Amino acid sequence: MHKPGDVVLGGLFQVHYTSVFPEWTYTSEPQQPSCNGFDTLGFRHAMTMAFAIDEINRNSNLLPNVTLGYSLYDNCGALIIGFSGGLLLASGREEQYVFEENCLGTPPVLGIVGGSASTFSIATSNVLGLYKIPLVSYFSTCSCLSDRQRYPSFFRTIPSDAFQVRAMIQILKHFGWTWVGLLVDDDDYGLHVARSFQSDLTKSGGGCLAYLEVLPWDSDPIELRRIADVMKRSTARVVMVFAHEFKMIHLMEEVLRQNVTGQQWIASEAWTASTVLQTPELMPYLSGTLGIAIRRGEIPGLREFLLQIRPDHNGNNHSGNNMVMQFWEYTFQCRFATAGWLEAGEALCTGDEDLENVDTEFLDVSDLRPEYNIYKAVYALAYALDDIMQCEPGRGPFSGHSCARMQTLEPWQLVHYLQKVNFTTQVGDQVSFDKNGDALPIYDIINWVWLPDGRTIVQNVGEVKRSDSKGEELKIVEDKISWNFISKKPPLSVCSDSCPPGTRMARKKGEPECCFDCIPCSEGKISNKTDSMECTSCPEDFWSSPQRDHCVAKKTEFLSYHEPLGICLTAASLLGTFICAVVLGIFSYHKHTPMVRANNSELSFLLLVALKLCFLCSLLFIGRPRLWTCQLRHAAFGISFVLCVSCILVKTMVVLAVFKASKPGGGATLKWFGIMQQRGTVLVLTSIQTAICIVWIVSSTPAPHKNTQYHNDKIVYECVVGSTIGFAVLLGYIGFLAILSFLLAFLARNLPDNFNEAKLITFSMLIFCAVWVAFVPAYVNSPGKYADAVEIFAILASSFGLLVALFGPKCYIILLRPERNTKKAIMGRGTTN
Numbered sequence: 001m002h003k004p005g006d007v008v009l010g011g012l013f014q015v016h017y018t019s020v021f022p023e024w025t026y027t028s029e030p031q032q033p034s035c036n037g038f039d040t041l042g043f044r045h046a047m048t049m050a051f052a053i054d055e056i057n058r059n060s061n062l063l064p065n066v067t068l069g070y071s072l073y074d075n076c077g078a079l080i081i082g083f084s085g086g087l088l089l090a091s092g093r094e095e096q097y098v099f100e101e102n103c104l105g106t107p108p109v110l111g112i113v114g115g116s117a118s119t120f121s122i123a124t125s126n127v128l129g130l131y132k133i134p135l136v137s138y139f140s141t142c143s144c145l146s147d148r149q150r151y152p153s154f155f156r157t158i159p160s161d162a163f164q165v166r167a168m169i170q171i172l173k174h175f176g177w178t179w180v181g182l183l184v185d186d187d188d189y190g191l192h193v194a195r196s197f198q199s200d201l202t203k204s205g206g207g208c209l210a211y212l213e214v215l216p217w218d219s220d221p222i223e224l225r226r227i228a229d230v231m232k233r234s235t236a237r238v239v240m241v242f243a244h245e246f247k248m249i250h251l252m253e254e255v256l257r258q259n260v261t262g263q264q265w266i267a268s269e270a271w272t273a274s275t276v277l278q279t280p281e282l283m284p285y286l287s288g289t290l291g292i293a294i295r296r297g298e299i300p301g302l303r304e305f306l307l308q309i310r311p312d313h314n315g316n317n318h319s320g321n322n323m324v325m326q327f328w329e330y331t332f333q334c335r336f337a338t339a340g341w342l343e344a345g346e347a348l349c350t351g352d353e354d355l356e357n358v359d360t361e362f363l364d365v366s367d368l369r370p371e372y373n374i375y376k377a378v379y380a381l382a383y384a385l386d387d388i389m390q391c392e393p394g395r396g397p398f399s400g401h402s403c404a405r406m407q408t409l410e411p412w413q414l415v416h417y418l419q420k421v422n423f424t425t426q427v428g429d430q431v432s433f434d435k436n437g438d439a440l441p442i443y444d445i446i447n448w449v450w451l452p453d454g455r456t457i458v459q460n461v462g463e464v465k466r467s468d469s470k471g472e473e474l475k476i477v478e479d480k481i482s483w484n485f486i487s488k489k490p491p492l493s494v495c496s497d498s499c500p501p502g503t504r505m506a507r508k509k510g511e512p513e514c515c516f517d518c519i520p521c522s523e524g525k526i527s528n529k530t531d532s533m534e535c536t537s538c539p540e541d542f543w544s545s546p547q548r549d550h551c552v553a554k555k556t557e558f559l560s561y562h563e564p565l566g567i568c569l570t571a572a573s574l575l576g577t578f579i580c581a582v583v584l585g586i587f588s589y590h591k592h593t594p595m596v597r598a599n600n601s602e603l604s605f606l607l608l609v610a611l612k613l614c615f616l617c618s619l620l621f622i623g624r625p626r627l628w629t630c631q632l633r634h635a636a637f638g639i640s641f642v643l644c645v646s647c648i649l650v651k652t653m654v655v656l657a658v659f660k661a662s663k664p665g666g667g668a669t670l671k672w673f674g675i676m677q678q679r680g681t682v683l684v685l686t687s688i689q690t691a692i693c694i695v696w697i698v699s700s701t702p703a704p705h706k707n708t709q710y711h712n713d714k715i716v717y718e719c720v721v722g723s724t725i726g727f728a729v730l731l732g733y734i735g736f737l738a739i740l741s742f743l744l745a746f747l748a749r750n751l752p753d754n755f756n757e758a759k760l761i762t763f764s765m766l767i768f769c770a771v772w773v774a775f776v777p778a779y780v781n782s783p784g785k786y787a788d789a790v791e792i793f794a795i796l797a798s799s800f801g802l803l804v805a806l807f808g809p810k811c812y813i814i815l816l817r818p819e820r821n822t823k824k825a826i827m828g829r830g831t832t833n
Contacts, residue, residue, distance in 0.1 A: 001046065001323055003053070005069025007406065009381055010089035011049045012073055012082055012114030012124070015042040015323065017246065019076035035076035038330040040362050041370075043323070044306070045138075046072050048371040049113055051305040052378035063386050066406065071109060074323070077246075079120060086112065086124035090133050110385075110414050111136065113377045117244065118142035118189040125151045132412035136380060138373035141269065142192050146436040153415045155433055157373040157380065159441030161189070161242075163472075164269060164292055165196045167443055167464040168240060169206050170474040171266065171290065178207035178514050179495040180266075181231060181239040185247055186217045189270070193242040208495065208514035210236035215243050219250040228254040231263065237493035240266040245274040252282050260285070264484075264491050267291030272446060273369055275361060278456040287450035288484030292443045296460070297372030298427045303365045311336070311351045328353070331360050367458065369444075376431050376439075384417040441466045449482040498530050502548035505533055521548040524712055541706070543713040554708075558717040559622050559785040559792075566622050569792045576615035576799055583807050584608045590814050595821045603647050603654075603678060607806070610644035614799040618792045625704040630719035634702060635693040637795060638730040642689035644802065645737040645768075646682045652744040652761050654678065689733055696726030707784065716784035735772065741765050764805030771798040 017037030053068045071089060075082030092108030111134040115121030121140035128135050129152050136155045137145075143162040145154050172180060182197060184190030194212060201207060211230050216223045228251070231239060241248065248271045265286055271277065272291030311328045312321040325336055334349035335342050342348065355363060365371075388404050396403035397416060404413040422432040433439060442465035449457050462476035478490075485491055499505050499518035504527055508515045521527055521535035526544045538544055542551035560566045587604060590596050596604070617640050620633035700723035707716040721727040745761035775794035782790045813820050 001050070001070070001072040003050070003069045003071075005053075005057075005067040007066060007385060007409075008069040008071055008109045009049075009053065009378065010071050010073070010086075010109035010112035010114070011046060012075055012085055012089070012112060012116075012120070013042055013046040013049075014077055014082075014116050015039055015046060015074040016076045019078040019081055021078075033076070033078070033081065035074060035081075037077075038326055040327070040330065040360065042074075043327050044362055045116075045370055045374055046074075046323075047306060047309065048299070048302065048368075048374045049378055051299070051302050052375050054305065055301065056378070056382045063382055063389065066385070066389070068382065075116075075120060079123060082115075082120040083123045083127075086115075086128060086135075090128055090131065109133075110409060110411055111381045111418070113138065113374060113381070115140045117187070118145065118192075119187050121145060121154065122151075122188055125154045129153050132410075132415050134381070134411060134415050134418050136377040136418075138377050139370055140189075142189050143196055144188065144192050146438055148436055151437070153411070155377075155380070155418060155437040155439075157376040157431065157439045158269070158294055159443060160438050161193050162196055163438075163441040163466065164443065165193060165200050166472060167292055167474070168197070168266065168268075169200055169204050170464060170472070171445070171476070172238070173204070173206045174474060174476060175490045177238045177264075177491075177493040179210050179236045179238075179493050180207060181210050181234055181236045182212045183227070183239060183241045183243060183251070184212070184214055185243045185270075186214045189244075190214065190242050193268075197240075208512035210234050210495070215247045215251060219247070221254070224251060224254040225258070227251070228258045228260055231255070232258060232260045235495065237262060237491040238264045238266060240268070241271070242268040243270060245271040245276060248274065248277055252277060252285065255285055256281060262485075262491075264493065265289040269294050269443070273367065273458065278448070280454055283448075283450040283456055284484075286484075287448060287456075288482055289448040290461075290481070291446050291448070292464075293446045293458075294369035294373055294444070295429065295442050296367055296369050296444055297375070297425065297429065299365065299368055299371060299375050300426065302368070302371070303363055306363055306365075307355055309355075311349075325349075327362075331355070331358055331362065376425060376429075379423065379425070380418060380421050380431055380433075381414075383423050384414055384421045387417045387421065388413070445476060447481050450484075499527075499532065500530060500549075501526075501528050501532070503527060503532070504535050505531055526551055540708070541715065554713055554715045556624075556715050556717055557711070557784055558624050559788045560624075561622055565785075565789055569789065569796070570619065570622055572796050573615050573618045573792070576796060576803065577612050579803060580608050580612040580615060583803070583811060584612075586811055586814060590821075593814065593821050594823045594825075595810055595814055602675065603651050603682075604807075606682065607644060607647040607651075607802075610640060610647060611799055611803050613640040614644055614795060618795045621788045621792045625717050625719045627701075627703055630702040630704055631697050633719065634721070634727065634730065635697065637791075638689050638693055638734065639686060641734050641795075641798075642737065643682070643686045644799075645734060645741060646685040648761055648765065648802070648806075649685070649737055649741040649744070650678050650681050652741055653681075655761075656744060656747070685737065689730070692726070692729055692733060696723055696730065699723060700726060710783045718784055718787070731772070731776075735769075738765055738768050738772070742769060760806050760809060764802045767801035767805060768798045771801065 015038070016035035017039055019033045019035050021033045049072065050070060053070050056062055057067055073085030073089065075085055089109045089112055112128070113136050115124055115135060115137040116139040118140040121135065121137050122142065122145065125135050125145065129150070132153045134153045134155060136157065138157055140156060141158055141161045141164060143160045145151050145156065146160055146162070172178070182194065184194045191214075194214075198209065198212070201209070211234055213227045213230060215227070241251075243251070263285070265288075267289055269292050272293045277286060309324060309327075311325045328349055328351065329335055332347070332349060332353045334347040336349045336351075388409065389406065391403035393403055394401050398404065398413070404410070419433060419437070422430070424430050430440060442463065444460050445462035445464060446458050447461045449459055451457065459480065461480045462474070464472070464474045466472045483489060483491075495512065495515040496517070499516070503518040503520050505516040506519045507513055508517060521544065524544055525535035525537050526548050527535050528549055535548070538551035541554055543554045545552050559569075561570060584605065587596050587601070587608070591601055613636070617633065617636040620629050620636060623629065702719050702722045705718055705720045707718055708714075710716050742762065742765035745765060771794050775790065778790045779787055819825070
């Protein structure tokens with residue numbers, strides 16, 4: 001189709017699906033290939049360019065006094081025909097284009113709109129780029145065309161596949177689909193997408209490919225059957241297809257044959273708006289499809305322009321009348337008389353049929369997507385030409401600040417202005433090109449909805465775009481999406497279910513990184529988010545929860561007043577203290593009786609006070625250890641017991657001295673065991689222990705310690721002795737005094753007396769030594785609070801042993817056998833029954 005003008009723009013479109021090439025021989029005349037399968041939408045694409053040029057010519061503000069013309073070619077879905085059309089547009093035909101004698105003048109066309117398939121644009125741009133003839137594509141998305149070194153004059157009003165792939169990955173991330181299948185065309189478009197998708201998917205960490213299959217160029221049934229079987233056996237529920245619609249038709253026939261259901265289809269822009277796939281047979285499978293679609297736009301006046309298209313009644317082929325006649329015959333299912341004989345049942349076309357009375361998608365301008373890109377491409381060339389006309393002499397961009405002239409305009413000059421073009425369409429979309437010739441990328445996200453009445457609607461559910469301020473931005477309205485699943489929710493498409501908090505991912509050997517096992521975190525480690533790669537250790541004072549998803553404070557363990565063991569030991573300690581107080585009261589009340597007086601009443605009172613301190617010091621071992629309790633507990637224990645044993649030792653020595661003084665010549669012995677000497681001895685012996693405790697505390701003080709060695713999930717609060725030597729000296733000194741007391745008492749056990757206290761001291765010290773000899777191994781082998789319990793038990797046992805052994809018989813006589821509480825009975829001179 002041609003229309004003359006001052007400046008002519010070329011167009012390459014696919015108005016027919018297929019072409020048939022005749023067999024050529026060396027003897028036969030060459031014949032032109034025939035084009036079959038009329039494409040109504042392809043014809044509308046061509047008419048959109050014609051409309052845009054007509055609209056520009058009627059606009060007095062754009063290219064005034066310049067009339068644009070066009071020359072449109074049909075590539076018939078064949079690369080060789082499309083490539084030939086591009087060369088014809090660039091070189092011209094002798095009978096139409098005549099240059100001046102000096103070979104000056106404008107070329108046949110200054111720019112070309114078109115190149116639907118990427119392969120066609122690649123082939124054409126490789127040649128047109130040599131002559132810097134601009135080619136503005138409305139549908140070629142291959143990212144390879146962004147290479148300015150190879151394609152210096154290529155521009156496009158559709159985003160490249162690089163952006164489309166990133167948009168797809170954003171959709172996958174949005175719905176959490178990490179296990180997907182990928183089907184691509186066996187051409188430049190599909191193979192570049194496959195490489196780009198694999199690379200970007202790996203970088204983004206957004207998922208893995210369950211399978212990657214290339215759709216055969218010749219639609220081989222065996223290969224398609226194998227691909228459908230792969231889809232059917234795969235666990236991936238999401239399949240993305242970067243292919244042209246005629247490839248999808250053959251694929252869906254096999255999908256229908258094998259009944260491959262349960263798939264969430266994601267369509268590339270190449271077939272997302274295809275109506276030939278929206279049939280009652282295929283929609284049970286394709287309903288709910290999500291797709292990346294070219295930005296929808298409004299083109300006011302296009303429908304009225306399309307309604308004006310009429311074939312020439314006379315059948316002349318001027319201005320593309322033959323193409324219009326083919327459209328008319330296809331739309332109304334009739335034949336013109338000039339087409340030859342009519343077959344049986346065929347109607348005759350009159351050319352007066354009304355397009356508004358026929359159901360055709362040709363007039364449906366509610367969803368203009370490729371047409372909107374064509375519209376923008378034509379206007380981009382027009383604005384570039386207008387900028388050339390606006391150039392002021394002496395301020396131009398070329399050599400010597402010169403301007404280009406329309407009469408001698410060269411294509412490379414138009415490329416220069418086209419690179420800088422920047423305008424806004426009537427619907428508010430900005431059009432400009434980056435350094436690679438790519439337009440500002442923006443896509444609509446659409447959803448196929450199969451209605452109960454059998455109709456299919458394609459609705460917008462979001463958009464993805466890139467801007468200088470916000471970068472790449474995805475917006476999806478999930479409530480509007482129709483899902484083709486019983487749950488009416490997005491499907492789950494993962495190789496392995498997400499690892500919940502408390503586990504970590506362990507990749508399966510020999511499988512993609514999206515396939516993994518979930519390993520529970522070990523004790524003391526946690527993961528608090530989904531799909532953690534590693535488990536992190538809890539801080540020192542914390543431990544992992546049973547679910548291993550957060551750290552909890554470790555349980556603290558010490559001998560508490562609130563636990564049964566602590567309560568029992570506290571009760572025993574208080575009981576011993578109370579008994580000591582009672583005995584002290586009894587002795588105080590009966591202090592003038594022979595029983596009390598005969599047994600050194602002052603030392604007895606001091607011994608009861610010491611025993612009371614022994615019982616009370618055990619309370620320092622109960623409760624949470626603090627610095628002062630740790631320092632005081634062993635000091636109080638050591639001093640109290642030394643005071644107690646010192647009293648017993650002095651009592652024993654006094655008993656021996658008394659009996660020795662009763663012998664002839666032994667009276668001088670008592671002067672060494674007077675009241676003052678007894679007090680002094682007790683004081684000196686106790687002071688030695690006090691000095692030991694002071695040196696120990698000052699040099700290496702006992703302190704509270706958090707012990708985590710016994711239990712990983714518990715903190716055992718204990719008092720470390722600081723200096724083992726100091727603790728050993730303290731115990732050793734007590735042991736020394738106790739053994740000495742035991743030996744002296746043992747020697748005095750058979751001395752004559754009706755009430756010989758040495759026997760009681762011997763028995764009490766025997767109990768005392770036995771308790772503390774058993775204490776050492778038990779203490780060493782008891783962990784944590786049980787070590788404190790063992791020490792308290794030793795203190796209480798030895799204290800009770802001393803209390804009962806020394807004061808039990810005396811209280812018995814004082815309270816129950818008062819007749820024996822006389823001087824005669826004690827001296828052995830009284831008679832008893």
